[in-house]
Amino acid sequence: MRGDGNTLDQYGSYGRQRRTGGERLWRSFEELEQAPEFRLLAENEFAPGALEREGGPSRRRVLELLGASLALAGAAGCTRQPPEKIVPYVAAPEEVTPGKPLYYATAFLLGKVASGILVESHLGRPTKIEGNPDHPASLGATSPLAQAFVLGLYDPDRSKVVIRHGRISSWVNFLAAAAAERERLLARRGAGFRVLTEPVTSPSLAAALRALLAELPEARWHQYQPLTGDHARQGSRLAFGEPLHVLYRLEQADVIVSLDADLFGAGPAAVRYARDFASRRRPDHPAGMNRLYVVEPAPSVTGAMADHRLALSNRQVELAARALAAGLGLPVSPQADAPAKEWIAAVAADLDRSRGRSLVVAGEHQPPAVHALALAINHQLGNLGRTVFCTPPLEAEPVDQMASLKELVADLAAGRVQTLLILGGNPVYQAPADLGFGEALQRAELRIHLSLYEDETSQLCHWHLPEAHPLEAWSDARAFDGTVTLLQPLIEPLYAGRSALEVVSIFAGRPSQTGEEILREYWRGAAGAADFERWWRSALHDGLVRGSEFPPKPVSLRPDLFARLPEPPAAAPLELSIRPDPAVWDGRFANLAWLQELPKPITKLTWDNAVLLSPATARRLELAGGDLVELSAGGRSVRAPVWILPGHADECVTVHLGYGRTRAGKVATGIGFDAYRLQSSDRPWCTSVQLRRTGERYQLASTQHHHAMEGRRLVREATLAEFRRDPGFAHHGEHPPPADLSLYPPVAYEGYSWGMTIDLNTCLGCGACVIACQAENNIPVVGKDQVARGRAMHWIRIDRYFEGDPSRPAIYHQPVPCMHCDHAPCEVVCPTAATVHSAEGLNQMVYNRCVGTRYCANNCPYKVRRFNFYLYADWSVETLKMLRNPDVTVRSRGVMEKCTYCVQRINRARIAAEREERPIRDGEVVTACQAACPVQAITFGNLNDPAARVAELKKDPRNYGILEELNTRPRTTYLARLRNPNPALERL
């Protein structure tokens, strides 16, 4: 079955052939030559998990197994360590000390917009991504996507060689071909030559392309990526007459209104916005706690944080925006069927009360009108220049990308394009289906595609060029606020890939120029620094060019805005909203198994996308979760499973992009359905759709099946007012056991005593901690089938609860790592003492002593222990071995594992401190989850140090432990959640 394809080691052994696609599937030269050792590998039944995947051993092996049964057990008992080789350097590099990691600053790119990261490197192997504290888009934190960046580098499915007409070729051949092509192009001044890129924020790449175009004046440069940002630009053009980029200062705002904007969950600024927002969620903040209103079709990470959330279909969101504008005295005629009038009125009043200290944000997927209205409202409220700033666009050449793509398709169809150079992106898969890009593409005589994977687009191109991963290449990019960020390679390209910059310079006739040379050359000019080398070194070291962010641009509202405001669309019987997937985005991360298995923040689904709809709509359409339906829009249709989501707007369904890949790699190929097929270039994010039941069922793998808290006080919440009245609210109804209630003598934890607090008031449930933990602790991916069987391995589980009316539920997130109980129920029942308490209060898990009775997991009331039911760790794929954290054991089959409070980091800090003969400082030990958390919800430290941040938080009245009545004495505790509702709306 499908799920089995992903079971266990998500990649299978290196040599094994992909099952997908009929065409030639080469993985390596050995395979082409069918070298005997390859054939061995290919037939190797015992590649980890092979057995399980084939769903049982072949009949031929039954007898073996019969005999083997007990012999096996005996044999495995006694083993002798095989001799091991040590290979020192011939010439040792200066800065490298074996056994000590180094950190380099570079950037993670989302939609070509940079957010700064620090990459941990062991002996030249990048292993872990951390945020760059100096970088405005990161401030030290990362998104889950950024955490998986390093997995992308080592993905064994990345394309490894140049391919020409589907056969292995080489760069040499391509350079020759490119040189010849260049001559031809020069001859006809570039006529018929097109370059298609994703939007370019890289100053150097833009310069290179401009130079190329100057040389070939007839050539044209098109830009497209699925998340175009066109609507925002058009909205800004409506409002101000020019396409501007809008920035928000959430820490300055008392009242925030999101019109379907997923401020904290999506986009290159999400991490920064979340941090700013959270800074005003603390009740003790001098400026007071902010208030968030969210209007959206499908519950998002942002919606879950809202003090007031209103589920509206896309069309209703637009009507609400108009009503809101009208309510604030703008000359907009509110539609008759505007929804939730009192609600809007209350919000308007609240905004009016906090002029200059509020902001209204329109979602990227909302039509230009909504963006224009939002800007107008901000203008009206005097927020512009206070909480809302307009800057020049981040793209070097801002264009209407959909228009640009349409133009290209038209020219292709008309045969006006001879040579098409596609730099990155995967338009064949990602272009809206109604454009028929794939067919049009094949009209071009020479098609060249540079990309990380040999994907759907490469398949239709004459040349496929392997792209260097951003961690392998030199380049630069702008952050959400325009800050220039330099990207430096951490490792030689694994597969001789080249960067877009280098490929452009091939066409510019300088094939031998390296990315570094090009970059330095460009910035030597652009930096305008007296001492360039100094500038260069500090820019690389800091990972950004200080002071390079865009200055705010003064703007004035166009008087005729409201006259030119397009009318809202007519109501559709059933509305389809299309969104990027929270995990695999627009499909570019689809082959990263970490992200596939990351439970999506609200649905907790893994390994699939689904048709999300509200309980009421499901009832009307007589649908149950897991039903397979056929969605049709614009004459095209897909078959997709249904997932019922409380809090979704009625009469509206949501689907996510990024799935249904036909040529993505072992992980992603063939899973989920392709929502691009429903997308139309005119209304990419919202169309009307027909839904038909097929009567078939489809198994979706969710990590959480029960959504109610059953009245157990796990997440505790109060309104700000209640909290002020009664700060100890979190402790009401507790039955704390007496302090001396134990059969064992009390343990005094002298020295260090580690503990953690998690602030539910700021936790977004975004999942950054989950992936950070996975990367830090070598946690395996188990595949859809195993997740469906309830065997996910994540050490930190983000519980999500719905409470109240399913049409407008309260949504709670609660990250649950190991509680490191002082009276740990797991410890007393382990027969081999494989899990015991440390003198510093850690609940230690000793893998090599574990025999796997699973008694500890059964006896853990928090259910945070994870068992290796199969050999989940991948022992066969070489590149994945490079990814591993050398400080953490790779667990084998049959042992228990769980959160260790990143004990390897504690030990590293302790040894460093002991060597300097000083105690560990507060903040010196930062767990992986804590480091990644965008909102700093997680605090870790030494409880015995009264000055430690964690010790202070433990004294906070909001601090409480869960299931404490069991006398487990958890060391991980929570800070109760607070809401800051609008009294006017509470009454509704």
Place this chain on the structure above:
Amino acid sequence: MEPERPQDPVATDEEAPVIAPGHTYQTVTDQISAIVLTRKTPREWLLGFTLSFALVMLLLYSIGYLLVAGTGIWGINHPVGWGFAIINFVWWIGIGHAGTLISAILLLLRQEWRTSINRFAEAMTLFAVACAALFPLLHMGRPWLFYWLLPYPNTMGTWPQPRSPLVWDVFAVTTYATVSAMFWFVGMIPDLATLRDRSRRRAAQIIYGILAMGWRGSAKHWHRYETAYLLLAGLATPLVVSVHTVVSFDFSIGIIPGWHATIFPPYFVAGAIYAGFAMVLTLAIPLRALYGLEDFITARHIDNMAKILLATGLIVVYGYLMEAFMAWYSGNEYEWFMIRNRISGPYKACYWALLACNGLAPQLLWFSRVRRNTRLLWLIAIVVGVGMWLERFIIVVTSLHRDFMPSAWGMYYPTAYDWTTYIGTIGLFLALLFLFIRFLPMISIFEMRTIVPPAERRARG
């Protein structure tokens, strides 16, 4: 099945004979030893043995695949970390109780009616324990390291963790297995000697001879024998209570609602005897018919066992009631939810079936007509066997699948390999039993002779 025989003695009061009238030493010895030595192997035996042996192969296959692939081939997951393996372990161990109880306790209580059934009850015990002992090993993630549960001098400078009930299990079960094995073998020595003397074939003579350990039946031998047997009985008696008490600790030491209860030890012991006697009946009734042993396993035996079944059944039902009552009376929300979840949760069918099998079915045994109707009794015994398995399923699965954190709740579905392993052990159990009745005296010859009425003893022969 057995035809109702007119001459079946119907009197079931104390005076009723425990051996049919008209038997002499000679006839007793002849009839029992003949089964092993002279009588032709019945076709039913061949059929039964073939079937059960096939199941043993199935078991070996399942184990082989388990060791190659890992415990993932079973239905276990988070949160249900224990499934069939532990259920079957407890079930088999329970079944393994009747033997020692009959042999040891009834011996000490001078219940002479035990004599005809104790031998194969003990054998059954032994085989059941053998099946049970498999599971704790197999359910481990790394079974080849089982010896880490034993305290032995090692290079790691570590010891097992004495607070864990699993460590107690190791000792409880191994002790029980050893003692019941010795008890069984010692009890058989005189009969083995008889077989040695009566067998005609050389090989048989030698094998039985070696097993008889040079028994000559001298007064000295008899005297030592009696002492040894009595001592072993004394040793075995506390074990009947201890083993299942310790097994119940596996659960009651745990913190999980549905496990964490002080009632477990007595309730488990009763349940074990209950299941044990059910199994004795399940086997005795057909054997009795197959080998025409009505003279030795008389209606009184059957009747007594049925009564024990009823008594222990009532104790078990009391256990269920107390569990529910305490859950409500304690006012503990988790305990109370656990009971409601059993009654109306996703596994409610199993729970109600359990109550029907263990609670209602045995109530029929209040009627002596039912107790005397071997067919019906046999059915009830089987139903009880199933019920006791369901009880363990309910305890293990429903307690784990929904405990404290609703977010972590899950379901448990057994896989094909769960079933094959379980059925495989049933095959192993039957195969061993078939071999036993074919090659060893399933009824204690010399003990039967002791209960031959004096008048009859000095008959010809």
Place this chain on the structure above:
Amino acid sequence: MSQIFHPSTNTISRVSIFGAALLFLGLLWVLYGVNSSAYVTGVGVAVGQPVPFSHKHPVSGIGIDCRYCHSSVEESPVAGLPPTETCMSCHSQIWADSPILEPVRASFRDGRPIEWVRVHDLPGFVYFDHSIHLKKGIGCASCHGRVDQMPLMWKVATLNMEWCLDCHREPERYVRPREEVFNMAWAPPPDQLALGRELVAKYRIRRMTDCSTCHR
């Protein structure tokens, strides 16, 4: 009827009964013996290397400090093996053309590293840190023995867990003054325990017997 067994059977049976018991114990004893033998532990077994390198000459002969080659031993978990460069820094002059050192020169010539065979090989799930042991006053010789007297490298300790715990439980029995850690010849004074206790206090040495000290 005829006797089945010869009278000697009585003796045989008695012997075999007790013999079986003895045999079982014997087996255990053999097992234990094998497990603690050099075959398994590798203690005292000189390990063949691509270059028959002897610590004896450079260390005791010329008196080169351990850190000259194992340069990262004081700041890193791993002591580090010398890059070929380091070897050549001397052997480009001394024994510059001895056939034994050909592999070294070859490595230097075509930049192919020398593949040494690991002598002290801890399992993958054990995390050991050289730097802190030195800092806390555990000498090289305490674990590696008199390397200065080894023509070829071998283990002097089993590296079994009980061996590690032996010191982790009672560090005072093994610690030495920091300035002596690289001194191969240092011998514990008769009042080692007294000295040990003093140093344990001075260096703030704790009994690091938590599992996570070495296992994670």
